[in-house]
Amino acid sequence: xxxxxxxxxxxxxxxxxxxxxxxxxVSLRVGVGYYDGQERQTQWWRVSAFGPRLVRYLGNxxxxxxxxxxxxxxxxxxxxxxxxxxxxxxxxxxxxxxGGQQDSGxxxxxxxxxxxxxxxxxxxxxxx
Numbered sequence: 001x002x003x004x005x006x007x008x009x010x011x012x013x014x015x016x017x018x019x020x021x022x023x024x025x026v027s028l029r030v031g032v033g034y035y036d037g038q039e040r041q042t043q044w045w046r047v048s049a050f051g052p053r054l055v056r057y058l059g060n061x062x063x064x065x066x067x068x069x070x071x072x073x074x075x076x077x078x079x080x081x082x083x084x085x086x087x088x089x090x091x092x093x094x095x096x097x098x099g100g101q102q103d104s105g106x107x108x109x110x111x112x113x114x115x116x117x118x119x120x121x122x123x124x125x126x127x128x
Contacts, residue, residue, distance in 0.1 A: 004090060005070040006045055008032035014061035025050045026058045030067060030090075047071075049092040058095055069095045 011029035018024055028047040033040060047069055049058045061067065071092040078085050 002073050003070065004073040005068065006030060006032050006090065007066070007068040008045070010061050010063055010065045010067060011044065012063050014059050016055060016059040023050070024052075024055050026055050026061075028058065028061060028067075028069075030069065043088065045073075045088045045090050047090045047092055049095065054092055054095060057097075058092070061097070065097055067095060067097050 008030040011031050015027045016024055017027055026047075026049040028049070030045045030047050031042045032045060033042055035041070049055060049069075058067075069090060069092045071090050071094070073088065073090045075089070076087045078087070
């Protein structure tokens with residue numbers, strides 16, 4: 001099992017979906033910024049969260065909200081016309097909102113994230 005913790009911004013509003021057996025889950029896209037030595041880059045992660053506590057918590061995420069998510073990750077490599085590509089997937093076991101963008105008209109998103117800042121949620125008996 002590979003465990004990762006990422007901190008970044010939601011690239012779109014969270015999507016609450018239902019699986020074939022009727023269980024709800026949340027689907028997120030999280031952009032993690034890094035510097036490659038020459039310029040700033042963004043690495044995109046596909047995040048899924050299961051369980052009523054995480055679904056309720058992360059399901060309110062909005063584009064631009066800052067979030068830290070820990071969980072089990074996997075990576076897959078595939079070929080495209082532009083060369084090899086990597087998909088990064090993370091199944092969340094805990095999450096915490098914090099910050100959010102305060103510029104570019106994202107005041108409401110920042111306020112929502114600020115209201116949740118410091119609150120951590122995990123599946124099972126973890127963070128409250």
